[in-house]
Amino acid sequence: MSSSDLITRVLANKYSPNGAPSLDNFKVVSAPAPTKDSLKENQVLVRNLYLSVDPYQRGRLSGATNSFVPRYELNEPIYNFGVAVVEAATSTGIAEGDIVAVPNASWETKSVVNAGTLRKLPTGTMDNARDFVTVFGMPSFTAFVGLTTIGKPKAGETILVSSASGAVGQIVVQLAKARGLRVVGVAGSDDKVELVKSIGADAAFNYKTCGTFTEAIKQAAPEGIDIYFDNVGGEFLDATLANINTGARIVSCGMISQYNVKSADEAYGLKNTFNIVTKTATFQGILVGKYYGSPTEDEFMAEVGKLYKEGKLRYRIDETTGLENAPQAVLNLFDGKSFGKSVVKV
Amino acid sequence: MSSSDLITRVLANKYSPNGAPSLDNFKVVSAPAPTKDSLKENQVLVRNLYLSVDPYQRGRLSGATNSFVPRYELNEPIYNFGVAVVEAATSTGIAEGDIVAVPNASWETKSVVNAGTLRKLPTGTMDNARDFVTVFGMPSFTAFVGLTTIGKPKAGETILVSSASGAVGQIVVQLAKARGLRVVGVAGSDDKVELVKSIGADAAFNYKTCGTFTEAIKQAAPEGIDIYFDNVGGEFLDATLANINTGARIVSCGMISQYNVKSADEAYGLKNTFNIVTKTATFQGILVGKYYGSPTEDEFMAEVGKLYKEGKLRYRIDETTGLENAPQAVLNLFDGKSFGKSVVKV
Structure with missing residues (x-):
């Protein structure tokens, strides 16, 4: 197996109900890459491009089972909103090269996901794929x-x-x-x-x-x-x-x-x-x-999109490169080190 | 001057910014009764029947000038919502014998009030005048x-x-x-x-x-x-x-x-x-x-009135008789002694 057949994954390593989180909450590992041959019906092989890093993820690391968001499972990849490019698909609506929004994107280089969970982004958005986890995130x-x-x-x-x-x-x-x-x-x-x-x-x-x-x-x-x-x-x-x-x-x-x-x-x-x-x-x-898919989302895209296209909306981004550095990006949210919208470029 | 020419008044005697209020916050005095001869245009001489006693009055006794309700003025009668009977009026819309709601009724036996502040209650409500400071209060x-x-x-x-x-x-x-x-x-x-x-x-x-x-x-x-x-x-x-x-x-x-x-x-x-x-x-x-005079008030009178007329609404009242006992009725609100809607029968 060549190194190109390996992917990087960020797993939840332990829970911290209270106190500040630390690198010890995470484990970065290598694993065999999923292949298109393994896809079942309506599955999609995606390569993650950008992953959103947000304070609410703290709750998922608490281990609490009565939280408003489910906890991360230990030894499984953590996840959050992301944008990915499709490498292969067995679904009719989605094809190789499509840029897709992934609501619960696993923090790993490549993932196999169900087609039904994806939202196709406008064609030609490869260049501004990051916008969908940042200014439109x-x-x-x-x-x-x-x-x-x-x-x-x-x-x-x-x-x-x-x-x-x-x-x-x-x-x-x-x-x-x-x-x-x-x-x-x-x-x-x-x-x-x-x-x-x-x-x-x-x-x-x-x-x-x-x-x-x-x-x-x-x-x-x-x-x-x-x-x-x-x-x-x-x-x-x-x-x-x-x-x-x-x-x-x-x-x-x-x-x-x-x-x-x-x-x-x-x-x-x-x-x-x-x-x-x-x-x-x-x-x-x-x-x-509850507002996703509602007229409020259209209003959002119209109002924010217009300001952004006219150059009237500035959005400072704090970009971390490489999944291996993603745990530190999470920690930076809580000690004031992050500055702007935090995002990981996979 | 005969004793029938005297009225009882409950004045604010001192402010208590913090801590429990006491009888010392009030002063009960006698004063000459206002007469109908003294009425100016659009004034009404009323005899108070029932006065509402409510916890929010505590704020008016704090002396604070930035509260959501104005403070009571020292050596002036305290006031709250009440129901009164008209003894004399120089206004065309209101006549002797009318039962009226008085938004800021002074705690005194009789008052001279401006006609514009009064709301005439349905005729024939003398028998249930108390309802307007209790179940409909x-x-x-x-x-x-x-x-x-x-x-x-x-x-x-x-x-x-x-x-x-x-x-x-x-x-x-x-x-x-x-x-x-x-x-x-x-x-x-x-x-x-x-x-x-x-x-x-x-x-x-x-x-x-x-x-x-x-x-x-x-x-x-x-x-x-x-x-x-x-x-x-x-x-x-x-x-x-x-x-x-x-x-x-x-x-x-x-x-x-x-x-x-x-x-x-x-x-x-x-x-x-x-x-x-x-x-x-x-x-x-x-x-x-802001809901007084709005359709919400009509809905209230319809829903509560219907239940009340049908005997399906019970309302326990804690009635204190006599203005001289009104200060204690206020204090009773704060130590759990009052039981039900507190009201003073003047």
């Missing part, structure tokens, strides 16, 4: 769904966005700006703050150096917060609750500050939720899955 | 608005109601039951639990004797909570968040457990809000004011 769609269905933005309102230089935040900042809102972004380094300003935020600050959160928010948005797009939870969310206007909407997308607490007792306790009553506010989690 | 309407516009109940779902024997809770329990939900009620004494069961709850428990909240909720609703109608906030809300189903709605009506904390630091910190993300839940404060 799941985090972007999450930004659009959260902003439009929960945020319900109105021109002239003020929106606060945390993790504003991240995969979701960058899109929220730019869509909100395009819709005429005043945008305040928060990020975890001066470089990130600069990016957030450069993509259109009216104000931005570094939460690591801003001093008291409540005061920093008040200074950046003395008019109060109408929409908070929350990616972090915890103390920053609590401080925002102290600054919301009547009728505020809190779009709850993630709580990355709370993913790696060492025990449930260490979780931050929110003290200002009474403002949800007094300000008749809404605090709602995003359900993105 | 603001807390009932709050129950209806919260349940229908945020709770969006569907037959077969499970709703959990805290303060289930209270002014709002009793209505929520019965409306939810009438709409085919499984209803679980929580209250603070065995007597209250019995009432909650007697008005139709499928299960009910005493939070003071149930042990761990999370376990008690799980036992009463092993199928999980689809709607939580929250009147208490704090630790019980946190425990409920640990028991919600995907797509749950948390109707945030009040947080009585948190109104009298001794300082902001003592406020309970909610640890389970990450479930709002993972269960794509909605946690929303009720805005009842």
Whole structure:
């Protein structure tokens, strides 16, 4: 067997219910490549091109069986949204050379997948295949769904966005700006703050150096917060609750500050939720899955696609090359090292 | 001046930003009665019949100027929703003997009010004037608005109601039951639990004797909570968040457990809000004011009125007689002594 017959796979090696994940959670191995001769009916042999790297994967590594996403199985490849090129297919609708979106792409060089799980991307997209895990990827769609269905933005309102230089935040900042809102972004380094300003935020600050959160928010948005797009939870969310206007909407997308607490007792306790009553506010989690295939997805592709084609949408990408480096890309999400949408080029 | 020319008034005597309120927050005084001779154009002399006593009044006694409701002015009568009979009027639309709803009725025997603030109740309602501060009062309407516009109940779902024997809770329990939900009620004494069961709850428990909240909720609703109608906030809300189903709605009506904390630091910190993300839940404060005069009010009067006329709606009332006893009625709301909708018969 020549080395070209081997593929690289990233397996789940152990679970970490609490605390920060480490390289020990993963195992990178070599394995024989699947061949087209082994395909059964309606199966497709794909070569993965790009894999999305997202914070919610932390939950799959917790080992919990009651989580909102199934856990990764130990000694099996981990998986996430990806884009692949078809090498062989036994299905009538899909042919060699097609570029396809793979909802649960295994983190391995090549995979055999069922044709029914794939979505064919427009022909001629080989050159911009990466766009489908980045600017048109799941985090972007999450930004659009959260902003439009929960945020319900109105021109002239003020929106606060945390993790504003991240995969979701960058899109929220730019869509909100395009819709005429005043945008305040928060990020975890001066470089990130600069990016957030450069993509259109009216104000931005570094939460690591801003001093008291409540005061920093008040200074950046003395008019109060109408929409908070929350990616972090915890103390920053609590401080925002102290600054919301009547009728505020809190779009709850993630709580990355709370993913790696060492025990449930260490979780931050929110003290200002009474403002949800007094300000008749809404605090709602995003359900993105049900909007795939709905008119909302068409609206997303139209609005984001138009801005992108016109050069009015910038999207910073943090690209890692090689599956063997993919575990580190996951870890980088949780210590502030990643900058922009994280993606692995297989 | 004869004693019949004197009225009783309940004034705000001091503010209490934190901690439990006491009789010292109020001052009961006598004052000369207003006369019909003193009426200016479009003024009405009313004799108050019933005054609503509600937990949100605590906020008006805090002295805070940034609260969602204005504070009571010191040495002025406190006020709340009430029903009165007209003794004299200089307005064309209102005449002696009319029964009127008074949105901000001063806690005094008789008042001079502007005609424009009054709403005339159907003629012949003298006998059931109390109904308009009880079964058709603001807390009932709050129950209806919260349940229908945020709770969006569907037959077969499970709703959990805290303060289930209270002014709002009793209505929520019965409306939810009438709409085919499984209803679980929580209250603070065995007597209250019995009432909650007697008005139709499928299960009910005493939070003071149930042990761990999370376990008690799980036992009463092993199928999980689809709607939580929250009147208490704090630790019980946190425990409920640990028991919600995907797509749950948390109707945030009040947080009585948190109104009298001794300082902001003592406020309970909610640890389970990450479930709002993972269960794509909605946690929303009720805005009842904007629904007055809307079709929702007609729907409320139709649905609640029908059940009430048919004898299918029971409403326990905690009636205090005499304005001089009204301050104690307010205090009773916060130590569990009140049982049912609290009202003062003037």
